[in-house]
Amino acid sequence: MCSAQDPAPDAKIIDLLSKKADNGIAHVSLEYFPPRTEQGVKNLHARMERMKTNTTALYTDMTWGAGGSTAELSLDLALHAHRTGHVSNLHLTCTNMEKDGDPVKAVREALQAAYDGGIRNIVALRGDPPEGSDEWTAAEGGFACALDLVRYIRKEFGDSFGISVAGYPEGHPNRISQLTDEEAANMSDSEKGRCCTHDGITYVCKDDDYKKEMDYLKEKVDAGGDFIITQMFFDAEVFKTFVKDCREWGINCPVVPGLMCINAYPGFKKMTKFCKTRVPKDLGEKMDAMKDDPDAVKKFGVTFGSEICRSLLDSGVEILHFYTLNLEKVVYGITDDLGITSGLVEKSDEKDAKDMVAVGSAWARVGDKVKGSAGEGVVKEMRKDGTAVIEVDGKDVEMAKGSYEKVFS
Numbered sequence: 068m069c070s071a072q073d074p075a076p077d078a079k080i081i082d083l084l085s086k087k088a089d090n091g092i093a094h095v096s097l098e099y100f101p102p103r104t105e106q107g108v109k110n111l112h113a114r115m116e117r118m119k120t121n122t123t124a125l126y127t128d129m130t131w132g133a134g135g136s137t138a139e140l141s142l143d144l145a146l147h148a149h150r151t152g153h154v155s156n157l158h159l160t161c162t163n164m165e166k167d168g169d170p171v172k173a174v175r176e177a178l179q180a181a182y183d184g185g186i187r188n189i190v191a192l193r194g195d196p197p198e199g200s201d202e203w204t205a206a207e208g209g210f211a212c213a214l215d216l217v218r219y220i221r222k223e224f225g226d227s228f229g230i231s232v233a234g235y236p237e238g239h240p241n242r243i244s245q246l247t248d249e250e251a252a253n254m255s256d257s258e259k260g261r262c263c264t265h266d267g268i269t270y271v272c273k274d275d276d277y278k279k280e281m282d283y284l285k286e287k288v289d290a291g292g293d294f295i296i297t298q299m300f301f302d303a304e305v306f307k308t309f310v311k312d313c314r315e316w317g318i319n320c321p322v323v324p325g326l327m328c329i330n331a332y333p334g335f336k337k338m339t340k341f342c343k344t345r346v347p348k349d350l351g352e353k354m355d356a357m358k359d360d361p362d363a364v365k366k367f368g369v370t371f372g373s374e375i376c377r378s379l380l381d382s383g384v385e386i387l388h389f390y391t392l393n394l395e396k397v398v399y400g401i402t403d404d405l406g407i408t409s410g411l412v413e414k415s416d417e418k419d420a421k422d423m424v425a426v427g428s429a430w431a432r433v434g435d436k437v438k439g440s441a442g443e444g445v446v447k448e449m450r451k452d453g454t455a456v457i458e459v460d461g462k463d464v465e466m467a468k469g470s471y472e473k474v475f476s
């Protein structure tokens with residue numbers, strides 16, 4: 068029940084998107100994740116307030132921690148955003164949402180609490196696999212994919228919520244395959260535009276798989292998705308082709324580009340490898356050359372971010388959605404460069420950066436550095452029960468769940 072002092076329920080973002088930005092250039096939207104510590108949450112409240120005021124952000128996304136790990140905190144932060152004047156866009160995933168033997172109870176409760184608190188916008192997602200698994204599996208009788216969640220929201224809550232869904236300009240990582248040398252030499256032109264190389268291996272979402280992705284995306288939109296927010300990309304042409312393909316597929320809703328801010332070298336390398344993101348050769352080389360110079364990486368993050376945004380704006384994009392990583396400097400650098408804001412980068416304050424670590428990032432996955440009873444090493448394999456196979460000094464050692472922890476570099 069809302070009290071007299073509570074603000075009115077949020078507008079639906081789809082209705083706001085049709086209006087031109089006051090700055091005459093583009094709308095900005097900002098995405099945050101729940102931090103691990105109480106201090107981090109306090110700092111995030113302050114940063115969200117500053118960034119909303121400084122950039123006049125159209126709306127504010129709060130992620131749902133991997134595996135439902137931050138359910139309560141995500142909801143709290145999204146409600147806090149609503150109460151403090153943001154239009155709140157709450158992410159919701161289907162992973163680990165069973166409660167009291169009911170496979171969808173936690174989803175229903177989260178939606179009801181969001182609605183009661185005035186939130187009117189949801190990003191409907193499947194979610195990544197929970198800790199200890201590399202593969203996503205549905206709970207018995209639960210949702211199998213984001214499409215199921217979109218259908219559920221529309222069935223149970225009608226038009227109470229605006230819904231956005233995820234789109235993958237390079238294909239979802241589950242449908243991105245490793246190519247043999249022969250396949251890599253014989254890619255189609257569209258595959259060449261989407262492919263990526265990590266550690267010398269070429270990956271691509273093959274044309275047949277890409278078509279399946281587009282068919283499925285159309286289903287998500289037809290089932291009730293109002294607009295699409297994309298996975299990060301570092302090649303503007305990939306986004307432009309994706310929008311063109313959406314239109315060819317009869318997907319006519321707004322497509323909002325998701326822009327990952329380049330803040331630090333290790334995070335960039337890890338995320339692009341995990342998501343099998345296309346990294347243009349020039350970008351990869353520049354990042355490698357700056358890997359030991361964090362300040363240079365941040366500066367470059369602004370230059371690169373501004374370039375890609377300019378290219379998107381030239382192609383008719385009217386909103387820029389920043390994955391802020393709970394930081395402000397690079398976002399401000401870009402919005403200043405584009406003329407959306409002015410003089411913000413000099414005022415930016417990231418002294419609290421060490422508190423801005425995500426809950427889910429405490430989990431170790433393949434490729435992460437961990438330390439435990441048997442020493443420090445890199446995770447090679449993760450078993451379903453959380454046991455990790457870790458390479459320590461050239462030897463594979465098994466460490467049980469709870470006996471190792473991730474090392475942050």
Ligand SMILES: Cc1cc2nc3c(=O)[nH]c(=O)nc-3n(C[C@H](O)[C@H](O)[C@H](O)COP(=O)(O)OP(=O)(O)OC[C@H]3O[C@@H](n4cnc5c(N)ncnc54)[C@H](O)[C@@H]3O)c2cc1C
Pocket residue numbers: 129130131132133134158159160190191192193194195196211212213214232233234239241242279280283287296297298299325
């Ligand atoms: C904008 C954005 C925001 C995100 N926010 C979060 C977040 O807050 N928390 C979090 O944990 N993760 C988040 N993620 C990551 C996301 O949860 C993962 O990428 C996840 O693996 C897939 O989620 P999805 O909603 O895209 O899944 P889905 O839409 O279900 O698709 C997943 C894959 O399965 C295939 N598929 C599923 N069902 C079918 C079907 N019936 N027929 C054919 N193909 C099917 C799809 O084609 C696709 O390849 C976000 C991703 C994006 C792009």
